[in-house]
Amino acid sequence: MGVFPAARTRQGTGEIVRMSIQELQRKSVEYRKTILKIIHHAHAGHTGGSLSCIDILNVLYNHVMNVSPDTFSDPNHDRYVQSKGHSVEALYTVLADKGFFPVEDLDTMEQYGSHYTGHPTRDIPGIEQNTGALGHGLSVAVGMALAAKMDGRPCRVFTLLGDGELTEGSSWEASMTAAHYKLDNLVVIIDRNKLQITGPTETVVALEPLADKFAAFGYAVQQCDGNDIAALVETFDRVPFEPGKPNLILANTVKGKGISFTENVVAWHHKVPTDDELSRAMAELDRAAAEIEVIA
Template identity: 45%
Template sequence: MVDINRDEIRKTAEQIRKDCICMSTRANFGHLAPALSSADIIATLYKGIMNYRPDNPQWPDRDSFILSKGHGCLALYSILSQVGYYKRDLLRDFASKCDTMLPGHPEIKLPGVEANTGSLGHGIPLAIGMALAAKMDDRKCRVFVLTGDGELEEGTNWEAAMIAAKHKLDNLVVIVDRNSLQLGDFTENISQLEPLEDKWRAFGWSTKNVNGHNIGELLTSLNSAPYETGRPTAVIAHTIKGKGLEIAENKIEWHHKVLTREQYESLKDNLGLEALE
């Protein structure tokens, strides 16, 4: 595990949010609110939990991270630049052209990205293969997956959950970004996810509920996984969609909405945002 400095993690999460707002405004494109809800989770993983080497992205003993909710890739692009996988100037290319390294959903052509995602429901199945391979090779690494809560309406997740428990993949950690919103409505108005913790337990997983914006809770829950030997871990992180951008917080219409340049300029000084060209 990397050295833990909670203040540094908070600053990293703050920078993720600034980058997300800046990139999406510059491109006039992106799933801003879903990225903002995950900023603290992703900052905690990369600054306080995971082992990895930006100078050697394919290091065999690395911990792996899969962003199953691929539409939230703005946050992933920010953290990968902050920890040194590529220069921060590359963030300017987000969704700027057809062959950009930073498209609207992550692709493995970008250093640090472990899987192409965006078609929902595939991150957990992919992670199971990676976790099982690590077990077979006797590698002491972990695989982390961040999934959206609306994404759990995809049946592939629950098929995969059964397989993970069957193979005793205690090196697998699924984090649910439980912001209670999805495209078009609140999750419980679309499909009844609750009692979500009980569902994971019924599939043979160890589970915890945490505040997804509390760095201390995230560190404790993620660093102590697995909670039970021989069981995969599910961390249900309760978050606010659009966290950090007041006009977007907990708003259905902000799933795929970005600031106008006029809005950006009016908020720039207050939020400490960089100037747009």
């Protein structure tokens, strides 16, 4: 299907636009601020996993995917399924920024009567599939990719899995199916932050050698630093890696990335920052934003 184009459209115009690496880096800082603010306001949320995967979502929605509020009803738009649904704060943040719903809606997250719950649902504009029960998202994405192939549609299907959910057998059943049907329009991304709610993945249920396992299941596998914007852009721009094979990006990330006191700390899987912690985090992110400008 060729190299993926930069296929974002400017809302209301159909014009394709592309963000620079520096613009994407700025976005990641902004997104991290929003994630922390909405979790703090809601008094609930999966902080660590949202911070580890936000750079991936940033590049997907601002560089890779052909999807916007204007194109969402078009059957040819690219699909995104967040299998690790518990990190929904990252997805809400990006969808609000892209104009799928008012940013102010984020203030209602986890409040009584709000559709903005702790896992994605199709009640929210821009969300393709309800997720949350781990191990289901890949199966849904495989079905979407197979349907696109059967219908001859140019759309691609992207899905993000947490490494902890790979102990679910459905992930591997779906992988066999993806390889069997040669779904090179499917891109599976693993948020490989190496931590889950009960501890390190290699202590809970060892996953390594993970790249070799995916290759054995028929994927074309590439690894990259999942918190490095330039590395993510370069990797996504090379998809499909091999015609006739589903694509697997093993994105090596840091849980809680971007905040010194949340990085690689198991307790931040599901933890709400205090007022003081939020203030400290905002100061760190302000410094990170200033460093981007200095480098530029």
